[in-house]
Amino acid sequence: MPIEKIFKVFSDGSFDTQKKYFIETVVRNRDLVFDPEGSIDPKFSKETFQMVSVPPDIAFESIFFQIFSKELLVQFLVVFSQTYTYDYFLSKLESKYNLFNVSTDVSNHEKKRLKEVAELYFEFYGTLMPLDIRQKFDDFIKRATELKNRVVHAKRSTPRSRTPRHSNSLERQDDSIKKQESVVDIENREKSSLSKNRTQSLLQITNTKVSLADKKVLVTTPKGFLSVDEIVKKVTTKIGINSLLKEVVDYNEKTQKLLSNIEISLRLLAEQLYVTDLYLIKKVSIGDFLSESALSKKYSQDLNSIISVFGKTVGVATNKTEIFEFFISVACECLEISEYNFGYLIYCEFTSLSIKMEYAEAFEHLGKAIKEKYNKLNNIFSISKKNTYFEHFDKVTTNKFPITSYMTVAVVASNVTKMKDFSGEDYNHNFVSRMNIPGNVMVALYNVLKSTIKYPFHKLIQKYLAMCLNEFESVQLWSQLLIFNCF
Incomplete structure (x- = not known):
């Protein structure tokens, strides 16, 4: 203080x-x-x-x-x-x-x-x-x-001489009107934001039902990705981990071609990761984090499931350098929108992959611009530069998503000893110490739990991320992703 x-x-x-x-x-x-x-x-x-x-x-x-x-x-x-x-x-x-x-x-x-x-x-x-x-x-x-x-x-x-007897009723009506106006304003802002984000992204959600058979278009498959026929065949069988992220994600009517994961707008995916993160964490309370409850552990497992799927794309892709470049860029976009949590997790996952013998060469072939992006991530997220992250995080005044694994570490550290283990002045000192760890880091969590989703919900990408949580073992969800007239 x-x-x-x-x-x-x-x-x-x-x-x-x-x-x-x-x-x-x-x-x-x-x-x-x-x-x-x-x-x-x-x-x-x-x-x-x-x-x-x-x-x-x-x-x-x-x-x-x-x-x-x-x-x-x-x-x-x-x-x-x-x-x-x-x-x-x-x-x-x-x-x-x-x-x-x-x-x-x-x-x-x-x-x-x-x-x-x-x-x-x-x-x-x-x-x-x-x-x-x-x-x-x-x-x-x-x-x-x-x-x-x-x-x-x-x-x-109190001021009865100046206030009509029905003033309380009027005030209640006025409050009601203000609330209604606030709801309308919020809805209008959401519609405006939705329209803006749609026009800026590569993926367009429309009410038009798209059928590949009706369009009779020539479909070209990007390198390292399965063809449509190959994917359809796999729908009838259980999808294994080796098929992750090879699927077709959407169909672009304007260019008349299928969009693979590599062709998704970087910013759009970062925004949807923010949406997913906020949705998942709102199931967890501060008390759950402090007590290391099953809910907080499930939240961490869900994040790791998504990141694990991202990491496994390197192993199945033909152009592994392209995968590194894509996700490093996504991590930077996460940083730009203050989604520190997924930005950090992606950075850690692909840094870990970069030192593996089978992927080291692909990482070495990163373009100059991508290497600069990676260095930017490294300067903020490297374990040896944790203070840099906190300084960067504190400067952001808008909605921001903290690195939740740091909270978990802080809680574990604070639980090594209990307040009852202290007495006298040591007890009072320990109270203040715990205001910083875990108290101070929980302020960031509290602000997130009170925040609202600031990006429109992208139905198709959210289905994809939901499948990441289940490691694509759900054939039903996999089938839904391939049905282009499901909107």
Whole structure:
């Protein structure tokens, strides 16, 4: 927590008793406040002004301060799960509720934050809680919501001399209209984005049913790929791993030829990997990652299945250099749209393949432009340059997908020791340490889980990626991919 945050205390222009007391304490006890060995909590470093120690109970009280950011709240809730049991954390929330319910000296922000904390904590860990605790949390959230709504109602009802008696009804109508307008705006934006992306990609999805027999076109098969007749024959049998990615992906009416995987727009595939990644990860909660649950492991396995299929294309392709060039370029496109996760996985897979004896020559024949792309990936994703990745990631302000394997490593590292293994000042230091690992990395995950899909869903490519998850063992899905009039 940077010490600069204290200046936000005065951002609203007010200067109440609490703030006066705070600044007086800091001024009179400066040496103690910035003394890691001092007697005032939390403790800050003299050199970096970063917080180095805080007792969990003080940390809990601080989450209700207005200057407390959402990112910091996520970090604290991550560490609270390793500090308090679910039942004990609920008891602390209940104590706050009882205080807020009767006190006249509690801000509206604190009451709203109580509801927010309960909902966020339940969102993180609800599926992991015992049924009885889950029901208690559900009941508490309802009561906290009622408390928050009473605050809003009282605030709106105060200026009775200037507000018509039906104002609350009008406000509700106004809110409803705004929500409807928001939905329309979102739909319009999605349609606009969909149209734009379709015109820019090589693959066009239309409502026209395409039949090769009706078109009577001459089909040419790219080198290293099966002909249509060969693929159709294989549909009736179980598809083995050696047939992966040899299939025809789409038919382009304009050029009257089949498009192989190599001919798919690089950006389009990168965008669809982002869509797939977001779809898969939304099945997993922060609590699942922290507890290394079966769901988090399944998510990692799904990603590895897709990457494994990509890697096996090198073995079955005639022009192996072309495969390297294609996927290195896809990884760069992933980087451009801030899909760090798949960009990193593709980089790792094809770096690993490049040092194998049977593929080394193909990798050596990469063109100059592709080598430059690979070096760019290497400068960001190389294990020896992990800090470069974090710096690059932090600079991106739009939706971005972090490298989830780094989160897994952070969780495993934090689980080597437990909070209960510490005591005294070591306990407080360890609390802050866990705010960074795994707390800080989970902020990126939280932001992803709250984000929405920003690219249109490409039906055909998503079918293909779904088949990658099943390693093409589903003949039914394979058949669907080859039926061009399936739209």
